Amino acid sequence: MSKIADSIRRGLEEAVSFAEGGADRSKYRVHVPARVDVKAIRTGLGMTQEEFAGRFGFSVNTLRHWEQGTRQPEGATRAYLLVIERAPKAVQKALQAA
DSSP states (O other), rough: OHHHHHHHHHHHHHHHHTTTTOGGGGGGOOOSSSSSOOOHHHHHOOHHHHHHHHTOOHHHHHHHHHHHOOOOOOOHHHHHHHHHHOOOOHHHHHHHHO
């Protein structure tokens, strides 16, 4: 695995641990918002629901629920979505290397 992909993987694992309450919060300055606009993230990347779900590992049905507002992503998933929004190519590269 490349150094970049390994670094992203470690970062995602740390984000999940933090979101699940398993990390020492005094060592991190992370803000994961209570709500994430999933549709805005997806459309900002110019992807269909099917493309976005397939590329990043979500079910299309779950993605539709998020976009319709009937459900909200959980903490770790919100963190993952923010990483996708800010560094989509790096996430794709890390997922391809896995």
